[in-house]
Amino acid sequence: MAMSLSNFVAPIFLLLCFSLLSRAATVTYDFNVEWVTSNPDGQFERRTIGINGQWPIPAMVANVGDRVIVNVHNGLGDWTTGLHFHGLFQNGTNQMDGAMGVTQCAIPPGGDFTYNFTIQQPGTYWYHSHVKGQYPDGLRGPLIIHDPDSPIANMYDEEVVMTLSDWYHDEMRPLMADFMSVTNPTGAEPVPQAALMNETQNATFAVQPGRTYMFRIINMGAFAAQYVWFVGHTMRIVEVDGVYTEPAEANMIYLTAAQRYSVLVTMKNDTSANFPIVGSMDEDLFDAIPDGLNSNVTSWLVYDDSKPLPAAEFVDEFDPYDDYELVPIDAMPLLDQVDYSFNLDVKMDNLGDGANYAFFNEHTYVHPKVPSLYTALSTGSEANNPAIYGANSNAFVLQKGEVIEIVMNNEDPGKHPFHIHGHHMQLVHRSEDEAGLYEDMNVTQADFPATPMRRDTVLVRPNGNIVLRFRADNPGVWFFHCHIEWHVVSGLVATMVEAPTELQSTLDIPEDHWAACRAQGIPTAGNAAGNTEDLLDLSGAETSPDPLPAGFTARGIVALVFSIVAAFLGMAAISWYGAAPLGEVAMQQVQKRVAESGVET
Numbered sequence: 001m002a003m004s005l006s007n008f009v010a011p012i013f014l015l016l017c018f019s020l021l022s023r024a025a026t027v028t029y030d031f032n033v034e035w036v037t038s039n040p041d042g043q044f045e046r047r048t049i050g051i052n053g054q055w056p057i058p059a060m061v062a063n064v065g066d067r068v069i070v071n072v073h074n075g076l077g078d079w080t081t082g083l084h085f086h087g088l089f090q091n092g093t094n095q096m097d098g099a100m101g102v103t104q105c106a107i108p109p110g111g112d113f114t115y116n117f118t119i120q121q122p123g124t125y126w127y128h129s130h131v132k133g134q135y136p137d138g139l140r141g142p143l144i145i146h147d148p149d150s151p152i153a154n155m156y157d158e159e160v161v162m163t164l165s166d167w168y169h170d171e172m173r174p175l176m177a178d179f180m181s182v183t184n185p186t187g188a189e190p191v192p193q194a195a196l197m198n199e200t201q202n203a204t205f206a207v208q209p210g211r212t213y214m215f216r217i218i219n220m221g222a223f224a225a226q227y228v229w230f231v232g233h234t235m236r237i238v239e240v241d242g243v244y245t246e247p248a249e250a251n252m253i254y255l256t257a258a259q260r261y262s263v264l265v266t267m268k269n270d271t272s273a274n275f276p277i278v279g280s281m282d283e284d285l286f287d288a289i290p291d292g293l294n295s296n297v298t299s300w301l302v303y304d305d306s307k308p309l310p311a312a313e314f315v316d317e318f319d320p321y322d323d324y325e326l327v328p329i330d331a332m333p334l335l336d337q338v339d340y341s342f343n344l345d346v347k348m349d350n351l352g353d354g355a356n357y358a359f360f361n362e363h364t365y366v367h368p369k370v371p372s373l374y375t376a377l378s379t380g381s382e383a384n385n386p387a388i389y390g391a392n393s394n395a396f397v398l399q400k401g402e403v404i405e406i407v408m409n410n411e412d413p414g415k416h417p418f419h420i421h422g423h424h425m426q427l428v429h430r431s432e433d434e435a436g437l438y439e440d441m442n443v444t445q446a447d448f449p450a451t452p453m454r455r456d457t458v459l460v461r462p463n464g465n466i467v468l469r470f471r472a473d474n475p476g477v478w479f480f481h482c483h484i485e486w487h488v489v490s491g492l493v494a495t496m497v498e499a500p501t502e503l504q505s506t507l508d509i510p511e512d513h514w515a516a517c518r519a520q521g522i523p524t525a526g527n528a529a530g531n532t533e534d535l536l537d538l539s540g541a542e543t544s545p546d547p548l549p550a551g552f553t554a555r556g557i558v559a560l561v562f563s564i565v566a567a568f569l570g571m572a573a574i575s576w577y578g579a580a581p582l583g584e585v586a587m588q589q590v591q592k593r594v595a596e597s598g599v600e601t
Helices: 005-023 172-179 372-378 380-384 485-489 500-506 511-520 554-579 582-597
Strands: 026-038 046-051 060-063 067-074 084-086 112-118 123-128 140-146 158-167 194-197 204-206 212-219 226-230 235-240 243-250 253-255 260-266 275-281 296-302 340-350 356-360 395-398 403-410 416-420 425-430 457-460 465-471 476-482 493-498
Touching: 026 060, 060 067, 112 511, 123 212, 123 260, 140 158, 140 212, 158 275, 172 485, 194 275, 194 296, 212 253, 253 260, 372 380, 372 476, 372 493, 372 500, 380 500, 416 465, 425 457, 457 465, 476 485, 476 500
Parallel strands: 026 067, 060 140, 158 212, 204 296, 340 403, 395 493
Antiparallel strands: 026 046, 067 112, 084 123, 123 140, 158 194, 212 260, 226 253, 226 275, 235 243, 235 260, 275 296, 340 356, 403 465, 416 457, 416 476, 425 465, 476 493
8 A cells, every 4th residue: 555745754853853762861060159269361359240159151062952051150249140042043932032131130149040942043152241341250151062964073073262352450349330330431442461272371272283173263262353364274164153054264363252153273284293273363353452451362282292392373464364255155045035124223322321322223222120121022013113113222123034134333443242042133234444334335126145144143233234134034022232231231132023022922932031120120021110000100110311411522522521629639739739848838839949050059
């Protein structure tokens, strides 16, 4: 008797499902987030955020298909915390994304919280706190997802995880207070004291001749992008931000904060010498270069540990591979039918408190009173109205299945690495420096690549522009932000609210998530102001400071600050002089006159 197609397909489908399930495991991490002491550059010992008494914090490792459970206890005592799993899409588990004030309330001191999700994508990722300014204090670590069906598995012999980071000797909270202050009206970001590789300096990687190593390189820095090269060796790029790419040969790569690369490096066939690996911070990002700053960090490929470790070689110029030229191995075509296009125009400016803020479309981000996911879940059909999320949430509502286009005009002279949660983005256009507005460039769709590169963190150049596209196929409330932590603090953030009414019927919030909010008195229903009766009434919502008075500029604020400082110093000098004993004042006058006369005493 002939077998129907459905009778033939069903057993195969069940067999495949069983195979996937049989390979899956549950990977559990119990993390106590607590203060430790560290000195990674050997120059300054300071308080650092560790996990389970150690820093650097442990790498998280799992396979595609695994269920990951992370039990977090906040042992910091004086700061809320939380974890974001950078680059993971969290399909169906938006509540586990770990964006504070967006998809959850932060974990209060002494509180416990569980993240529970299934890994559905391979690649190189990292995890970090999304509490403002916290991950530069140490709460950052690698997250590696192995792929049993990797298309590049036969191209290398071993893999190595290599992190890049920048390091500050001061803790972030006082640095943030000084940064967002009338005394810093130009918005100059604090410059780190050191560059690190694997959270240290002078690391070594033991290698064997003739073998090919896949280096998973992660920039976990708060600010600095880094140029990376392997002296005497070439790289083949095979993955960026979890996207497999056609192999591309490179002598140097450039990683913004939060970007990742996997590169293949084949060792030489002899052991006559060891070779430096060099990371160099991009000094273009710094307003001023402090005296004595060493922007480089060096590690070594060690063929023979009895031989010397040579000094890093200088390069005449930085000439990294352009990631715009990468081609995804799956050859996903250009998303050429756009359903919803909008601009995100970037600028930095001062507000009425004198501090310098970052803006999308004239709005700087301020956390709403109600986490935006909870607003989406509690407001019925009004969840499709971006107004209820608050003007300072920079909310855009996306409908499921739409092709979304984001046109970014950078009206700032700085470089910005933009990261989206929950998605990869096709980079369909990127201008050169100083190109101005995208709308003025006469670019057409015919100029876009047929198979654009995709990643979750992309660089927009100074006074330039980029065009990004993705399909809204992952319902959730997703952060979109610059991954320079100083710019998150100053408000360079938007919120993508994707298929919110579908979320209302598919998403469950665990009790410990509600408990974290209750412990801090944070409302969990209604609009951005916590209003559940009139969702269009935003009175009482958190907002940014008022604008500067007309005609006021950053230069004017600088002048005003220096005038005030000078006035205080003058008054202090008068007070000191007036408080001095009369005899002392008289003696000072005598000494001054004698000195002016030239008579020796």
